[in-house]
Amino acid sequence: MNILLSQIAHARSGDKGSNSNVGLMFYSNEVYHWAKIYITEKRIKEHFKGIVKGDVKRYELDNLQSLNFILGDSLGGGGSESILNDAQGKTHGQAILLMEVELPESLIDKVKS
Amino acid sequence: MKDVIRIGNGQGFWGDSIDAPVNLAKDGPLDYMTLDYLAEVTLSIMQRQKLNNSNAGYARDFINLIDRILPEIQKNKLKVITNAGGVNPQTCRKKLQELSENSGHKIKIGTIEGDDIYPELQSLRNRGVSFENMDTGESFDKIAKRVYSANVYINSFTITKALEKGAQIVLAGRVSDPGLALGPCAYEFGWENYQYDKIAAGTLAGHITECGAQCSGGNFTNWQDVPNMANLGYPIIEMSANGTFCITKHENTGGLVSRETVIEQVLYEMGDPKNYISPDVCVDFTSFNLKDIGNDRVEINNVKGSEPTDSYKVSISYFAGFKASGQLTISGPQAYEKAQLTADIIWKRLNRAGFKFDDTSTEYLGISSCHGNINPVPEQINEVVLRLSVKDQNKDKVNRFGMEIAPVITSGPPGITGFSGGRPKAQEIVAYWPTIIPKELITTTVDVL
Secondary structure, eight states, rough: EEEEGEEEEEEEEEEEEEEEEEEEEEEHHHHHHHHHSOHHHHHHHHTTTOOOTTOOEEEGGGGGGEEEETTTTTTSSSGGOSSTTTTOTTTHHHHHTTTTEEEOGGGGGGOOO | SSEEEEEEEEESTSSSSHHHHHHHHHHSOEEEEEEOOOOOOTTHHHHHHHHHHHTOOOOOHHHHHHHHHHHHHSSSOOOOEEEETTTTTHHHHHHHHHHHHHHTTTEEEEEHHHHHHHHHHHHHHHOOOOEEEEEEEEOOGGGGGGGGEEOHHHHHOHHHHHHHOOEEEEEOBOOOTTTTHHHHHHHHHHTTOOHHHHHHHHHHHHHTTTTTGTTTTTTTTGGGGOOOGGGGGOOEEEEESSSOOEEEEEOOOBBBHHHHHHHHHTTTTSSTTTTTSSSEEEEEETTOOOEOOSOOOOOEEEOEEEEOOSEEEEEEEEEEEEEEEEEEEEEETTTHHHHHHHHHHHHHHHHHTTOOEEEEEEEETTTTTTTTGOOOOSSOOEEEEEEEEEESSOOOHHHHHHHSSSSSHHSSSSEEEESSSOOOOOEEEEEEEEEEOOOOOOOOOEEEE
16 A cells, blocks of 8 residues: 555654655554665665655664665755755655655554554 | 653744743653754854854854743752853853853753864864765865865763753753754663663654654644644653663643654654664664553553664765745646746746856746646636745846746736745855764763853
8 A cells, every 4th residue: 555654654864964764753663664675775765765865874773673774965055055945954764754665564553554 | 760751842843842842840740851943054053153244153043932931940849951152151151150140050061072173174084084975975175275164973871971060051062963862861871882782772762752742743645633732742751771762741631642744753754664774873773662651641661772883973064055045926727837838938038148157956836846746737726826046156147036926927928926036146065074983083072050
C-alpha cells in the first residue's frame, strides 16, 4: 500500500554548516526495521532532488527507532551566506514527511490514520 | 548533596522570548537556570561593538532579565549560568554588581575568560596553528584579513570551578551550549572529568534543553497535540548523581514533554550520532534508553561517553560580502504568472543597466518556495509573495538592486502591493569558519567577585 511518511514517522530538521540534517523518527519499531532497508540514501536524494546539490548520508539510531539524514549542500551556502528564505533548512523535516513509500501489507496496522 | 537538581533553560537563542526565563524562575522550583545568548554571528557583532566602545560587547538584554529575577537569586538561591558576557564579561559583571548593590543585597558573580583568542590570532599562527577550515580544508589565508571574531569552545569544568568559588551568576564565555547544563551537574555531584558516562549524560541533557521550548512542544510535528502553546513551559532537567535524568517542565504550564517531543530534539542539528564531540567528552547518542513515564516526564539512562579529543573547536567569523532581499505581494487572477513576469522585468532592468551579481535568487512564497518540486503547483493561486535576493562583494551594486523593486508597482502587471519599509539595503554577510586548536594552547581563568 502506498502511504506518506507522515503516517508512520515524525521529523525535525536544522542546519549543519552548508548541509541540513533531517531526523526521521518512527512510531513503531517494526516499521523502523522495515525503513532501515527501504528508506535508502538514494531514495532520499531522489525525493530532495530540487534541494540537495551534494550527497545524502544516513545514520541509524536503533535505540530511538530513528534515522538521521545529512543532506549535503542543501542550503544555498552555509547559514548567513545563503540568500534563500529557508537558509537553515528549518522546513526540510516537513518536506521528508511528504515522501510516498510502499509499505508492506503486514505493517498496515501500524499506520497512523 | 542533593539527590536531584533541577536545571531549567530559559533561552534557546538571542532573540528568544524575554518573558520565558522570568516565568521559568517564578512558576516553580528551580536550582539553576541556563541561558544561551550566542550564535556564531553574535560574537562578531559583540566584537565590533567593543571596538567602538570598550564598555560594550556583552548581551545587554541579560542585565534587564537579572533585574526582573533578582529576588529569586537573592532569596531562593537560584543560580544562573550563561554566556551573556560575550567578549566583555568584566563590564557585564560590573553592571550586574551595580544592580545587586542598588537592591541592597550583593550577589557573587563569576567570570570565565580565555575563550576569546581574537587578539592572539597572529601569534597563535606564528606558533604553528593553521586554523584551516575543518569542514572544507581551505587555508585560513583566504579569510585572514577579514576576521571579525575568534572564540574557542572551552571546557565546562570552568563553570564547576566558578560555582565552587561561590558564584551565583556565572558569565561563562564561549563554553559549548550543552556545557551550560553540564557545569552545575559536575559541581553538585562531584563528577570528575574522566567519568565519561556521567559527563556524557550531562552533555546529552544540555543538548536536549539548549534550544529552549523545542523539546517541550515547540516545533513539534504533531502540533495539534500540544496544549496551550501561548504559555509553553520551558524545559527542566532533573539530574541524579548517577547520570540518570528526566526532562520535564513546570506544572500548570502549556506545552508537551513526551517521547516524541524529546526525540525530535535529540536528533536536532545532529551529525554522526555515535560520535557527538564536545570539549568535555564524545557522546554516543545510540547508547541510551529513553522512556516516557507520563505527566510530561521523559527519563533517560545509560548514556555512554568516551575520552574527548585533544583539540578544541574554534568559531571564527569573517566578512563575506553583502546581500539584500526585497518582497512584493502579487494578488488577483493569474497571480503566479504575474509574479513570474514581475521577476523577469526586474532582473531584465538590472541587466540592461549593466548589473550582474555573484548570486541571485527568485522565490515565490506560497508556492513551495521551501520544498521545490516535492509539492505539485496548485491550480488556483490568488496571491503570492515574490522574494528576490542578491549577493555580491560590492555594496553599491547590492544597494542598486534595492532601488529596482518599488518601480514595478506602477510599471509592471496589476495587483502588486506589500512594498513597505523603504528600499532594501545592503547587509553585511558575516560568515562562519569552523576550525580547531590544540587544547594545550588555551588557558582559561575563573574569578568570582
